[in-house]
Amino acid sequence: MSDDLMTPKETSRFNWRTWLNTLGPVLALIAVYGIFVTIAPPSFATTRNMEMIARQTTIVGVAALGMTIVIISGGIDLSVGSIVALSTVVIAWLLQNAGMNPLIAAVGGVAAAAFFGFISGTLITRLRVVPFIVTLGMMLVVRGAAKGIGREQKIDVDPERLKWLEELLATVPKERSWMLLPPGVWVLIILAIATAALLRYTRLGRHTFAIGSNEETARLCGVAVERVKVLVFTMCGAFAGLAGLMQFSRLTVGDPTVAVGLELNVIAAVVIGGGSLSGGEGSILGTLVGALLMTTIASGCTQMGLPNWVQEIITGAIIVVAVAVDRLRHRRSL
């Protein structure tokens, strides 16, 4: 038999179209950045501002990693914003009221967040209710829980208890300039690489894609669909908890009313990055670029002195245009 026909050619690994698909959002990011460099005041193009953009992207970026996994699996998680708030409140409560050390407080916050993700996943698989509805409910439940823990108020934390927690997203001080970026940004980068590897190289990752692409087939082939879904939502919760940690680091208070509507920014980042709400598609690189794109626009507009409402209109337009371009590309590749 013609074996050479069957042996995959090395060239087929490098598919320029796949590359164009991944690079599309990157090109858009570079274009948007370039536009602001030319029209915004010089302060925009400084390294200082770039670091600022990186820092501002971190919260949405970390949460978007989890959301990417959920969206690839064909689901959606609307409770992310509430979970971020809950996480800040739990961390503050553990530091201030329980007197825990920062590490335990941070782990506690993330664990609480993961727990609520686990609950969402379990409800979705056990009750067979679609993720949109379950997480819509969880959005309110978790927000309520956060307010309950904080007794409807912010939990202030004594500065001396914060230690390294307040440095996560602080500007890198001179003596540690070798770090280049604040620790929180590094956390995002490392997590992004880990998540991308998880999606690409592990059974869990590939099963997530398979479920998003065709759930019935995955089940037929012996994929533990329910278990994967629960794991996916638990991970999303945990990532939202980490985003909450970043949020706490920036505010240094536990605020149950923070991050309202954040989930929509997070979903937007995933979708701009090529994620499909019908599942089976999405990439970590794309998601990060999507998150960066939105922060860059916000930063550029601020630097130019444009009011908030202009930023919102631009961001909204970008989301629709990005997805429309994505669809167009898909149609062409058929």
Place this chain on the structure above:
Amino acid sequence: MAERVEPDQSAIRLQMQGVCKRFGATIALEDVSIKVASGQVLALVGENGAGKSTLMKVCSGAIKPDTGQMQLDGKPYQPGNPLEARRAGVAMIYQELSLTPHLSVEENIMLGMEPATLGVVHWKKVRQRAIEAIKEFDNPELTPDARVSNLSVGSQQLVEIARALAIGCRVLVLDEPTSSLTRQDVERLFEIIGRLKQQGKAIVYISHFIEEVKRIADKVTVLRDGRVVGGSVVDAISIDEIVALMVGRQVEELYPRSEREAGEVILEIEDLAGPQKPVSASLKLRRGEVLGIAGLVGAGRTELLRSLFGLEPVKRGRIRLGVYTGPASPVRRWMQGAGLLSEDRKEEGLALSLSVADNITLSKLKGFGPLGLVLPGKQDKATRRWLERLDIRCLGPRQSVSSLSGGNQQKVAIARLLQHDVDVLLLDEPTRGIDVAAKALVYKLINELASGSPADGHQPKAVLIVSSYLPELMGVCDRVAVMCRGRLGPTYPIDEVDEHKLMLEATGQEINA
């Protein structure tokens, strides 16, 4: 009899005995017994609703039987779900393929059994085993890292078969495997089935195409109304006998043909081109005539109808429909008196979750009440007429279309064109996946439409029909043209061509190119 005889009892691979299954009041299967041996192809034929699919769902673990036993290689076999059945070695390949379109070929083949350490997949092993599973197919399109959504239907089907082989299946059930394949892919599939036989796999082959059954199967079992009504070594039974068993009566003429009189040209296209296909198509369709378009799947026939109907853009060319010229949107086409029957009734042709009445009246929700209101009672009344005329079996106009059998769904889709009372019917694969009785009815209907009945004031209609099933085109059409690679050839009167010639023209250019 011939060499393809009943093998000895010890080689029986799969045996089902006395299987019964009821759904509420309906008896889906009654005391059905079948057996298939290693290296044997058993064809299961019967009309839609005869119980073939239910039987195979029992066999593949999707449905639990009420009573009855199954044995696999002499051992009791009771799969609790499709996954258990696969693991035991029984794999079913459904008509609607079960693949994850976003993933690659190798991932699809190994899905659910990826070799891994601590959850990290060994991609080299995945590739090795995938290559092993596909190399026999000898299909250049099928590379391990090709994305499944980019493959042709035929190749996708091979991916499913490869997946079944990779898990080590011993019994392979193919449900209507050829209904959406091109001629070449069908040949390729038959070749592969031959090889699987040699490897000792037992194959159950469900099909509506009796000619195919005669060719590929060793044994045939006919089901009707949930019972086995006959079975034989395939060489010992004729096609007519099989059909007679299936329908339980002698079929009268399958393709009736009344006196038709071709009237004025009602549809005329000249050098029509779409974005990719068709490349160039010209034809004239007259009132009172049935014009067939033959060709391979992918030749651009569907695209031609879709461009005509405004579902796909027209790049070039002239279209005239009655007094209207130029391209038009589907909304306009309906108003101009044309109707399209989609080849894909599940995704496009019907709104599955809506009722029979809603589906039939969807294209023209007018005249069902005063002030533009749509009164359900009037809708139902209009619908009942078609239920009767087309013999649509359902509980009533309000039943959801999704719960009907394929044949009845197709009749609902056709009833929409009749309810709308269009003059030009564009029919895309009107008998795909429906049983013989339903097919016979469709043919009869096409004949009635084209002939008209001046007595009742019914003018003859014009019918343009796309089909991959040549005997049907030969049976119903007055004239036929062949499409190949986006180009529509000349039209021939039906008595000047035969199937052989059409097939040559459909594939001919491919050989030269």
